Every structure is written in C-alpha cells, then in structure tokens.
Amino acid sequence: MKQLFTVFLLLISVHSFANLGEGVSENRPTKKAKTLTVMTYNIHHCNPPSAGTKIDVEAIARVIRKEKPDLVALQEVDVNTERSGKGLNQARELARLTGMHFFFSKAIDHQGGDYGVAVLSRFPILDSTRFSLPVDPEIKGEPRTFAGVTVEISKGKKIIFGCTHLDLKEPNRVSQSELIVKHFENSDLPVILGGDFNALSDSRVIQYLDQHFVRSCQTCAPTIPVEKPNRAIDFILYKPGETFKTLSTNVIDEQYASDHLPVVVKLQVK
Incomplete structure (x- = not known):
C-alpha cells in the first residue's frame, strides 16, 4: 500500500x-519583428549649394552611412556628365562608398551623360525595372522616370522598393502619380516608394497617392530649403498598409551636402 x-x-x-x-x-x-530603415534623398547631383560647382560625392555618402539605411531612394543623380566629371557614375560611386548595391534609371540626356534617379540597397537586387513617366506635350516639362528593384529582406520575404522624382508642373505630376499607382495596383509583393514629389501634403497629387499608399507621416516635417525649411515635398509611402507599421519618420538636419534634407523612416515588417 x-x-x-x-x-x-x-x-x-x-x-x-x-x-x-x-x-x-x-x-x-x-522573436522580434524585422525592421527596415528607409531613406529618400534628393542629392542635387552631389553638389553642395554653398560650394559653387564643387562635386562632393563623399558628403552625400557620409550622410547615408551615418543613418545606416537598408534602402535609399536618390533623386537628381548624374552619370558621366560634364558638370560632375566624365567617367563618374554617381550611383555606382555612392554604392561603393556605402557598401550597398545600386540601380540607376535615366530620365534625360545631360551634358554628354545621363541624369535621373537611383536606388541603393543593402540587400542583393534580384530584379529591377524602370519606366518613363508621362509629360503633357502641350504644357511640356522635364522628362521623369521611375526606378524599382525587388529585394529579399528576409528568408522568403520579398518586396519592391522604388524611387521617383515628379515634375514641377501639377498636371504632369497628376498623370505621373496615376501611372505609378496603375503600375503597382496588382502587385503580388509589398511596395515601398520614396521620392521628391514636388507636392505638398494637401496637394491633389499627395491626396491621390494617399488613397493607394500609406504615407509614413501625415503631419510631415519640412524638407526644403535646408536652412529654415518651410515645406515638405519628400516622402516615403508603402502598400499594403497591413504589411508595414511606421515606427518613426525623421527629417535629418544636414545643411551642407544638398539643397534638400533627407528623410529617414523606420518600418516594422509585420
């Protein structure tokens, strides 16, 4: 018993x-959710406005390295132009100086070379795409372009990261934003878009994009001019909204390297 x-x-x-x-x-x-640090930066062809005609690629690279982004959208990028130095591919050089991969999309011929937008990526680029954005022939405007890459941010998790620079004239910006939305409306992959939209938050263009993407900020800090900035025209957007969560949006107070302030966004990948 x-x-x-x-x-x-x-x-x-x-x-x-x-x-x-x-x-x-x-x-x-x-396990902690993965986060992404994304930057958008109009680099003024690596020409500090206070430095005359000087080209200072290292100054832009220094700003990028300090923020340690995973993905960067660059606007106003020179490749082999006379003003920036024949033989200087700014996209490639910035990739080398930051230890990242790059993809460049030409918008126009300029001074014997190319001028457009580019993306930098800490992740290997699996695929890339570029397309021209429409310009109304009656009102004219500078040709614009879109650069996009597909990257794998974690095992089995791919996203598209894109960069653009919309025109100065609103009718062109409207049609350009409509084409971007149409291009990605049936995308099987999440999309993050950074750029200089040349449009304020309450503009027709941004209000339209807000219907299809989630902007990282709604009350966004100004990005131009670099001294006493008074308006925000540089943004980071993403879709679908349930894939990402904005943790922070910061405008970096860097007044030497360019005529725009860079925007850095931290995203949680859900």
Whole structure:
C-alpha cells in the first residue's frame, strides 16, 4: 500500500512538472519583428549649394552611412556628365562608398551623360525595372522616370522598393502619380516608394497617392530649403498598409551636402 501511495505521488509530481513546462513554453517571448530603415534623398547631383560647382560625392555618402539605411531612394543623380566629371557614375560611386548595391534609371540626356534617379540597397537586387513617366506635350516639362528593384529582406520575404522624382508642373505630376499607382495596383509583393514629389501634403497629387499608399507621416516635417525649411515635398509611402507599421519618420538636419534634407523612416515588417 505504501508503495502504491509513493507511485501515486510521483505521478502527480511528473504531471505537474509537465504542465509547468507547457506554461513556460506558451509564455516564451516571440522573436522580434524585422525592421527596415528607409531613406529618400534628393542629392542635387552631389553638389553642395554653398560650394559653387564643387562635386562632393563623399558628403552625400557620409550622410547615408551615418543613418545606416537598408534602402535609399536618390533623386537628381548624374552619370558621366560634364558638370560632375566624365567617367563618374554617381550611383555606382555612392554604392561603393556605402557598401550597398545600386540601380540607376535615366530620365534625360545631360551634358554628354545621363541624369535621373537611383536606388541603393543593402540587400542583393534580384530584379529591377524602370519606366518613363508621362509629360503633357502641350504644357511640356522635364522628362521623369521611375526606378524599382525587388529585394529579399528576409528568408522568403520579398518586396519592391522604388524611387521617383515628379515634375514641377501639377498636371504632369497628376498623370505621373496615376501611372505609378496603375503600375503597382496588382502587385503580388509589398511596395515601398520614396521620392521628391514636388507636392505638398494637401496637394491633389499627395491626396491621390494617399488613397493607394500609406504615407509614413501625415503631419510631415519640412524638407526644403535646408536652412529654415518651410515645406515638405519628400516622402516615403508603402502598400499594403497591413504589411508595414511606421515606427518613426525623421527629417535629418544636414545643411551642407544638398539643397534638400533627407528623410529617414523606420518600418516594422509585420
């Protein structure tokens, strides 16, 4: 009888320990969600406005390195132009100086070279795309372009990251934003878009884009001019909204390297 009682106590102890173990397992902290740091920066062809005609690629690279972004959208990028130095591909050089991958999309011929937008990526670029944005022939305007890359930010998790620079004239900006929305409306992959939109938050263009993308900020800090900035025209947007969560949006107070302030956004990947 005594032996049976001992066995009974032992079984109770084992069962209690097993239940305790299950409870610990259920309450273990889950792995932290992945975050992305994304930057958009109009680099003024690496020409500091206060430095005359000087081209200072290192100054732009220094700003980027300090923020340690995973993805960067660059506008006003020179490749082999006379003003920036024949043989200087600014997109490639910035990639080298920051240790990132790059993709450049030409918008126009300029001074014997190319001028457009580019993206930098900490992740290898799996695929890339570029397309021209429309310009109304009656009102004219500078040709604009879109650069997009597909990257794998974690195992099995791919996204599209794009960059653009919309025209100065609103009718062109409207049609350009409509084309961008149409291009990605049926995308199977999440999309992050950075750029200089040449449009304020309450403009027709941004209000339209807000219907299809989530802007990282609604009350956005100004990005131009670099001294006493008074308006925001540089933004980062994403879709679908349930894929990302904005953790922070910061405008970096860097007044030397360009005529725009860079925007840095931290996103949580849900």
